[in-house]
Amino acid sequence: MPAAAAPRRPLDDLLLYRLSRLLSVAGSMVIRLCEGRFGITRREWRLIAVLASKGELGSSQLAEHAQLDRARTSKAVGSLVAKQLVSRVARAGDRRQVQLGLTEAGQALYDELFPLVTKINADLMGALDADDAARFDASLNLLQAKAGRMVEEAVLPKADRGRRGTGGARP
Numbered sequence: 001m002p003a004a005a006a007p008r009r010p011l012d013d014l015l016l017y018r019l020s021r022l023l024s025v026a027g028s029m030v031i032r033l034c035e036g037r038f039g040i041t042r043r044e045w046r047l048i049a050v051l052a053s054k055g056e057l058g059s060s061q062l063a064e065h066a067q068l069d070r071a072r073t074s075k076a077v078g079s080l081v082a083k084q085l086v087s088r089v090a091r092a093g094d095r096r097q098v099q100l101g102l103t104e105a106g107q108a109l110y111d112e113l114f115p116l117v118t119k120i121n122a123d124l125m126g127a128l129d130a131d132d133a134a135r136f137d138a139s140l141n142l143l144q145a146k147a148g149r150m151v152e153e154a155v156l157p158k159a160d161r162g163r164r165g166t167g168g169a170r171p
Contacts, residue, residue, distance in 0.1 A: 015143075026120065026124050027042070029120050030042065030045070030117055030120060033113065033116055033117070034113070038109055038112075038113055039083070040080075040083070040085070040109070041076070041079075043068065043072065043076045044076050044079060044080055044085075045113065045117075046066050046068070047062060047066055047068075047073065047076055047077065047080060047086070048080070048085060048086070048102065048106055048109065048110050048113075049110065049114070050062060050065045050066045051086065051100060051101060051102050051106070052102060052106075052107065052110040052114070055101070056099050056100060056101035057099070057100055057101075058097060058098065058099060058100070059073060059074060059077060059098055059100060062077070062100055077100060080106070083105075084103055084105050084106075085102065085103055085105055085106035085109060086100055086101065086102060086103060086106055087100070087101050087102070087103050088100055089101075
């Protein structure tokens, strides 16, 4: 007699899947604004928003605050510099170190886009009453803190994307 198949669990039981779906649906409005109206990617928007809120930063600091790896941050910064939205100034005494900040055009873009993104967020949060919204915010803070601790404690292998030793070839 064959063993009974394990019951299938829907993906909707997984918090990360549900959050990903929410971001995909609601975030698509922000992406369309960024790309269609402002000519920037969502990653570029994230960097602009971090610089607007934190002020001038070094590239490593910017990557850390934006929670992006340095390579992706560097590529997006290069694009933002080319679009004249971000300035890149070498620090005196060490030309390898750069200070990044918003240009006037970058600040103007932020000043125009941020209220639109804020409205999308407010409309979404409008599905919750004030008490539910406060509990949700507190829950998100708890989940973020727990996720940070989990990452610090985790011993997981890094993905081998064919960059080490094989010259890009995969077995």
